[in-house]
Amino acid sequence: MKDPFEEIKKISSEMNRLVRESMSPMVQFDTRINEIRNILSEPTRVFRRLALNLPDYIKDPEKRDSLTKDIINYVSSKGWTFSEIIPFRVLIDPELLKLNADDLDSFFLELYAEGVYEGVKEHTIDKISIKHKPLLEEVFFNIDHEKYKIAIPSLILIIEGEISEITENNAMGWNLVNDWRLRLEQNDMREVDEFLYAKTLALTNFLSEHLFTSNKFWYERKPFVNRNWVMHGRDDSELWTVTEVYKLINFLETIVEIKQKLRLRSIIISS
Incomplete structure (x- = not known):
């Protein structure tokens, strides 16, 4: 591109x-x-x-914003959510809308190899909940040594824990993520920060429809790794992929950024 x-x-x-x-x-x-x-x-x-x-879709703020939202929604639906560590040029590249899921996987894995991984690693370890920090450090240690499969259950555990902190909710799994998604429609995040809202909504949509979706253990396995199947020992770890590991890391980075921005906003409003 x-x-x-x-x-x-x-x-x-x-x-x-x-x-x-x-x-x-x-x-x-x-x-x-x-x-x-x-x-x-x-x-x-x-x-x-x-x-x-520059093309008109970048010069014109309305066209640029509309394109950015389309990219966030389309790319996130394929399992790649957005945070500020992802280069801005990605958010205004209309060519991404022409890529299929496999091509997007290759594109983002290349971004991670070019330096995004190190930025995400540093940021998440620094900003993650203190109770998850030792585990996350071991996750990255194993990834750095090309031991990927052990990262899958650990990242799912951390992701669910971080979401529970954002929502202040004791629900689990799909119910937790769905509650977060429903709350987005009830608060004023869209008016305060429309792009944070778009990133968050796209993230919760993918999580609720894939990672946290309900899938009975006697049903056929879904293409993307599933929280219930992994955490209850029903999944086949031979099927876990490196791409899924990086998508989970990317989810976590997006979640951590959302948590930090919401906390900052809360401090500003209360001060």
């Missing part, structure tokens, strides 16, 4: 190179300063060109 901000990415890469080289005593100081000055002047020229060449 064509990235309209490719030039900016190249500039960032060049800046990183200059910083690394600046540590070398072999490079003359005045040479480094001139190179850095030239690089710093380039973003302005690039942004001007981008402003002229």
Whole structure:
């Protein structure tokens, strides 16, 4: 997919190179300063060109917002929810709407390999409930050592625990997630932060329809890993995939971000 901000990415890469080289005593100081000055002047020229060449769906706020919501809903329905760690360019790329589920899996796994994983790892460990932190650290330790299957039940446990903190609800499984979804329609989140609302609604829809959905143990196994089947020992762990692990990590990152924003909003309102 064509990235309209490719030039900016190249500039960032060049800046990183200059910083690394600046540590070398072999490079003359005045040479480094001139190179850095030239690089710093380039973003302005690039942004001007981008402003002229940006498509209408990005220039027009209403079209851009509508596109972003469509992307959030479509991509989340395939199991990839959004947080601020996901690059903004993803939220305004209409090409995503043309990708099928397998292509989206490949796209997001590549994003994670390019650096999103490290950002999510750092953020979730830092912001997760203290009672889940030791377990989450072991989850990432195992993932870093390519031991993925042990992460599935642990991540489901943590996800459910974090949702219960957001909702302050003692319900379990599907009932917990469905209660969260119903509450979204009753509060004013949409008016306060429409994109947080869109991310949250898309997340709860996928969780209630897939991860937490009811599926009797004598029914056929569903394509996506199921909370009840895993936690009650009915699922076949041979069928658990690396992609599902990263989707669960991604869910958790979205949930943690939502929790943090809701807490901040509560502090602001009460102060």
